[in-house]
Amino acid sequence: MPGTWAIIVAAGRGSRLGTEIPKQYLRLGKHSILTHTLKKFLEHPLIDKILVVIHPDDNQLFQDSCPDYLDKVLLEQGGKTRQISVRNGLKALAVHTPDCVLIHDAARPFVSADVISILASTAQGGKACIAATPVVDSLKSASETEDSIKVKKSIKRDGLWHAQTPQAFPFTIIQKAHQSVSDQENHTDDAAIAETCGIDITLVPSDRNNIKITTTEDLRLAEVMIASSITKRSIMESRTGLGYDVHCFEAGDHVTLCGVDIPHTRKLKGHSDADVGLHALTDALLGALCEGDIGTHFPPSDPQWKDAMSDQFLAFAKNRVTKRSGKIIHVDVTLICEKPKIGPHREAMVARMAEILDISPSRVSIKATTSEKLGFTGREEGIAAQAVATIQIPAED
Structure with a gap:
């Protein structure tokens, strides 16, 4: 190579x-x-x-x-x-x-x-x-x-x-x-x-x-x-990063959320698989490292990322933490949508994200909420996600 x-x-x-x-x-x-x-x-x-x-x-x-x-x-x-x-x-x-x-x-x-x-x-x-x-x-x-x-x-x-x-x-x-x-x-x-x-x-x-x-x-x-x-x-410092992502719906038969395919009447539109949960969490990890965002490393203008699976984006962010001799302590993703229902799939999502990040499922939180019929998510035009990631890396001078 x-x-x-x-x-x-x-x-x-x-x-x-x-x-x-x-x-x-x-x-x-x-x-x-x-x-x-x-x-x-x-x-x-x-x-x-x-x-x-x-x-x-x-x-x-x-x-x-x-x-x-x-x-x-x-x-x-x-x-x-x-x-x-x-x-x-x-x-x-x-x-x-x-x-x-x-x-x-x-x-x-x-x-x-x-x-x-x-x-x-x-x-x-x-x-x-x-x-x-x-x-x-x-x-x-x-x-x-x-x-x-x-x-x-x-x-x-x-x-x-x-x-x-x-x-x-x-x-x-x-x-x-x-x-x-x-x-x-x-x-x-x-x-x-x-x-x-x-x-x-x-x-x-x-x-x-x-x-x-x-x-x-x-x-x-x-x-x-x-x-x-x-x-x-041995002297470590804690860092916290925030991430946010949103994708609109288009014609399709499933959505991919937090690494899990969920049957639905439409799919999310995006250059990759449009997994808002993994995209938001990728940005949270990169933010904790102060290493840009998902668009910095995987620009949508680059054709090689068309229809790409988002687990590779999250794995990249995880590897950046590892390369800094760091450790992922906890991740928390909130999905904002009216449909599909997240509860039946939460356990599979937690397991998949823990697998990608190589951490215990006990360090992975996934929540869901609606926007009470307000805004674009309330009108069921798309799905939004927020993420928080806590990491530890060697303390800097």
Whole structure:
């Protein structure tokens, strides 16, 4: 499938850390380092698919340390160098014809969502780019002997940057670049390979938290950082969103309300299936997230949504909550109409909405009322719906 893919390079042995297993499979808090890294990309809205390049001997290690990702990522075998591993990954992706790709080290679990966003957007715009931080420490060139290390000269740090990953590229550009270099050159990152082909590289400012875990000291720092992030994530804030929708009747034999087809003398008119209940609730969830409304993400002017089932709109909103590490606490939908009668179908509606949202039916409320023969609903010209959604997401500064 076209789109934006991430290649996570996880084939290294991590010899400098001196552990029995490769560093990417070490525990960091409750999960492996690789799991933390995969989570950052899997939950990012601009990343469509993930391919993980692992060592040929690490299949069982991957299964044991990343059990939640076995059916969510593709696997490819790496080679004896990082360069070969990335090339293998690019070759495996070619059949999927991605538009662009982000290449990231498995041992960098702290990359921020904002950096991923900027890199992905830049690559989608046709430019190669890498995460980087400016050099802030004084630099010295040195000579080493058995007894000492001596300074030879100072080096100006102006214009110098520390290269990090992710490194993002339009797919065909980096694929051709990798194909043009030999294994003997052994470049240490993909930007260096792109440079040999004359490709301009844009720097995207990252932060120093995006460390690569290489030494025991790095691992200790990472443990402190993950403990701090867990504490921060445990502080949640509640959000409430409101939604409203209305559709008029037209000729037909049923209406779809809250995901359930109900026999009726007419149907609701709309570009999709015109499910006012799910439309209102979709807007309520998006409103709680401050992420626009249903028309922002599924414009009626787009022909692909003609006659679409509205459960996919609600599932999209639910997934946006999940991607923000949030939780749906309660939803409440009120249907306003004279007919059809809602009571006989309420239980099925509650069950269907709970299924779409992946929450307990005890967190779903559906009510119905009339407008006492007043207004367009009273004249039986259409149906209106109001919705309230309560969610929890990690507290923002």
